[in-house]
Amino acid sequence: MSVTDIDAEDITQIEDAARRFIQTEVASHLGDWEEAGEFPRALYKRAAEMGWLEMGYPEEFGGTPSPWTLRNAMTIALARHGGSGGLMASLFSHNIGLPPVVRHGSAELQRRVIPDVLQGKKISALAITEPGGGTDVSALKTTARLEGNEYVVDGEKVFITSGMRADWLTVAVRTDLKNKGPMGISMLMVPGDAVGLSRSPLKKMGWLCSDTAHLRFDGVRVPASNLVGEEGAGFKIILTNFNGERLSMAAMALGFSECCYDEALSWARQRKTFGTALVDHQVIRHKLMDMKMRIESTRAWLNAVSARADAGDRGDKSAKGAEWVSQVCLLKNHATQTMQFCADQGVQILGGMGFMRGTACERIYREVKVMMIGGGAEEIMKELASRQLGL
Helix, strand or coil: CCHCCCCCHHHHHHHHHHHHHHHHHCCHHHHHHHHHHCCHHHHHHHHCCCCCCCCECCCCCCEHHHHHHHHHHHHHHHHHHHHHHHHHHHCCCCCHHHHHHHCCCHHHHHHHHHHHCCCCCCCCCEEEECCCCCCCHHHHHCCEEECCCCEEEEEEEEECCCCCCEEEEEEEEECCCCCCCCEEEEEEEEECCCCCEEEEEEEEEEECCCCCCEEEEEEEEHHHEEEECCCCHHHHHHHHHHHHHHHHHHHHHHHHHHHHHHHHHHHHCCCECEEEEEEHHHHHHHHHHHHHHHHHHHHHHHHHHHHHHHHCCCCCCCCCCCCHHHHHHHHHHHHHHHHHHHHHHHHEEEHHHCCCCCHHHHHHHHHHHHHHHHHCCCCHHHHHHHHHHCC
């Protein structure tokens, strides 16, 4: 499906499907999933049946080529009606775990990994961040030394979304042990049942129903055929992967901002103070309009950047490039700042109820910080954008 095939009816249909999915299969269970720290694996199959896991992937692997315009509509709708970053992060962790394999994996590796993930049978995760490493990918210490036809992996990864139960881990490793910089990094597919791989769950401020792990690799042996792309090309693969992740995070942030606005408006209409509905007070209406203003500016910017991404995917080389990358970075910052503002104002409008577990604004208030850090912290985004612009 190309962007030229998308019309308003397509967008409406996917928005309606997302709303029904949340209402019938998520809303009544979300509190329990938050307490459990995970949601049922069966939800991956349901998402696959809805056609959502396959969006944006080649047909040869069971995917459905879809423009960013449509993918963003799905992301925004699920975030707006679900109000759970944890659900979104884990359910769609394949969107950061699989693209390196799609773009750079061998045909045999692609056939082994991709179809089962798109069908919801297997879970895919990306493992880059290390203890003490943060955003400095070039300084990673996890090693993979080649012994015969196998790589032997040793090291640690942390803050890994879907890390506790991922069946496939796309792992950044250092294959050139003499090169301490970015040129010594490669990407390797590690199966979740590999001997020597251990996982520990992490407790978090938000994203509670997303399983997040600390991974340890102790002499893990992986077939050399699981190498993604060429040795030493991992750093470039990672940087390219970040662009899609950041664009998706901007769409998620927009959906969560709308979720806060919806809940705050509904509360303001029904809540009475001193005999008057909250929405009848000018100060509350102005808070809502401040939220709306930021939401609409984010939507316009997201649409513009996504349109360029779609044009680039269709072959327009002028649509992408360094300046577009800077736009993605700044958009991600703007969208998450909008989410932060809307969550804060939503909690304020809800008052005491906004402090209670069970409201979307409270959940999103706790989750906004990981959105502002994950995929590249605000400070990194500004620096990267400035460099892309030659400053």
